[in-house]
Amino acid sequence: VYRTAEEMLANEQLDAIVASQPFTRHGMLLPELYKAKVPVFTEKPLAGSVEVGERILMALRESDVWHMVGYNKSSDPATMYAKAEIDALKESGELGKMRYIRILMPAGDWVANGFIGLIGADDPPPQLEWDPPASDMDEETYKQYVSFVNYYIHQVNLMRHLLGEPYKATYAEKSGVLFAGESDSGIACVIEMSPYHTTIDWQESALVAFERGWVKIELPAPLAVNRPGRVEIYKDPGGGVTPTLTVPNLPWVHAMRQQAINFIRAVKGEIKPLCDAQEALEDLKVARQYIKLRTGV
Structure with a gap:
């Protein structure tokens, strides 16, 4: 056991680094x-501001390695299955345009009972150094x-993942419930942020609509174990063809485990x-667009 990362790096030959900080x-x-x-894995997001994210990218380019950012939603078996289906539908044009x-x-x-075996301690947290706050926001706006990036950056990233292309924020409803955007090719996109709350359930979902059908993903609670999400694929091609609704059976693997498998x-x-540091920087930029639209700062 090493007390610092510097001590570990000086004494070990590593294949990769996982740094959940x-x-x-x-x-x-x-x-x-x-x-x-060596390759590096961190949890999302890349940083606490666009400025710090850009400095991280500069250091990454100089090191000539890659860095995977842990957006576990994209590693859920349901998302992986749906993404492959969405890309195939875009390629074939079977259901028209997205x-x-x-x-x-x-x-x-x-949590979904994910902390049921957790043993707590009363040890005081260590005194740590922190990155500087963003220079283009006042204290309240930065908070x-x-x-926002601590909680909803998952959905900001999932949107780009499902679109398969960049997008920008175009509207922010003032109460913080609705985020609207538009992709580079003109696809409309919306994130609904806690329009309601649940006490013993998790009801996260994504709907990807084409002209003649849709793909829907339902994701389980983030700490649910050995449980994938659910996918529904609805096709109504017209021309007298009977519409179909397909629900595939997915392997009993949860997103966090599949994310670790994907990193290895x-x-x-x-x-x-699945998501490198450059893409994660784009998430921070979209989040900044949203906050500016919402606050004016």
Whole structure:
């Protein structure tokens, strides 16, 4: 057991690094880890501000390694299945053009008994250094930004993942319930943020609409174990063809485990990382657009 990352890096030959740390420390932590010249995994988001994210990207380019950012939603077996189906439908044109994506994210019981075996301690937290706050926001606006990226950056990233292309925020409803955007090719997209709450359930979903059908994903609570999401695929091609609703059976693997598998596969060169640091920086920029639309700052 090493007391510091520097001590570990000086004494070990590593294949990769997993660094689950508070994201508002990534700017001071990651450039040092990149010097090990091995792939790095961190949890989302990339950083606490666009400025710090850009400095992280600069250090990453100089190190010539890659960094996977842990958006576990995209690793859920349901999302992986749906993404493959969505890409195939876009390629074939079977259901016409993609027109709209709606992500619903009500706050709820995200733990789902995931802490049932947790043993707590009364140890005081260590005194840590933190990255500087964003220079283009006042204190209150920055707090709103950090709160947003801590909670809803998952959905900001999932939107781009399902679109398969960049997008921008175009509207922010003032109460914080509705986020609207538009992709580079003109696809409308909406994130509904806790329009209601649940106490013992988790009701996150995504609807990807084409002209003649849709793909729907329902995701389980983030800490649910050995449970994938659910996918529904509705096709109504017209021309007298009977519409169909398909619900595939998915493997009993949860998103966090599949995310770890995907990182290891990427380290072995079998696949590309599902989300690299460059894409994660784009998430921070979209979040900044949203906060500016909502607050005017």
